[in-house]
Amino acid sequence: MKIAIIGTGVMGRGWITQCAMTGNEVHCHDANPDILAGTVKACIDLAEKTAKRFKITEADFAAATGRRITTYSDKAAFVAAAGGCDVFLEVIFEDMQLKRRVLGELLPQLPEQVMFWSNTSSLDIDKLADAGGRPERSIITHGFNPVPMMAGVEVVPGAGTSPETVEFTRRALLAMNKAPFLAPNIPGFWVNRLLVPMALDAVRLLEQGRIRVEDGDVGLNTSLGHPQGVFKLLDFVSTPTMLRVALEMLLASNDPRLYPPQLLVRMVRNGEYGAGSGKGFYDWSDPRRPAPRDLSHYVVGTAEQMTAALK
């Protein structure tokens, strides 16, 4: 298959690697030239890590993955290449207005038969499909981070998605060694519908000084088997992405549990983005030994403490 991918950040790179590792030709573009420039090298590194993890011994595996990837800094050249692809996969920021603007500009330039996939974590497929103008060939394929290590992909059809598109997508994902499962078109679908309110609640308890980063993660790991706990997971998702996802789900649902805690907003403002930026809920100076940070300077306090402060 030939796949065009727009957005080569954390998730875009994961998808590019997965597609290229499984023999597909990938054409990609990012609006940020620095991010685009680092993409092929990052994907080769990710393919190497994946080969190690899954004991793939094929000689030249990572380098061959890299050779299947072409990057385009010029948007018009990317669109021309995407026109010859089977699938156009969108992996840009979680922002409905931005996604609609980009899809409204690019998809009408592609032949009718090109399938549109979106990796959105929470947004309504019908609104994205409406912007791109090919609802019967539009569907969400929500992968998880890091894509080559996490098999699951939420497949979310919209009101106008044809059964042929669902079947094509299921088969294409299986051929890419993914494990697709159907999820409903509601804010957050299945996984984030459960995960996001839980993660925001964890940050709220941290903000109140009720739990520490290390205890929170050890607790979830040793009691529920969550491999990273919640704060380390947030550092991998990145705090800005979690904030964007929460805000988009809040806008779509008005569910007050999705109102982001101040601590998360302040971390984003301070550039504390998580593992990628070196600082989040953990200090990532040594990425093999992340150290839980003392976030007491961010603590707002419990209701009792706030009441006492007013006296």
Ligand SMILES: NC(=O)c1ccc[n+]([C@@H]2O[C@H](COP(=O)([O-])OP(=O)(O)OC[C@H]3O[C@@H](n4cnc5c(N)ncnc54)[C@H](O)[C@@H]3O)[C@@H](O)[C@H]2O)c1
């Ligand atoms: N981070 C996660 O764990 C995770 C998991 C599942 C799904 N997602 C979803 O994947 C999508 C991307 O998230 P991410 O974590 O990779 O974000 P990211 O910030 O790492 O990457 C997004 C990329 O999109 C690029 N971009 C933005 N506007 C663009 C435009 N107009 N044209 C071209 N490129 C543009 C940015 O330059 C950036 O490199 C979002 O919809 C997010 O909700 C994220």
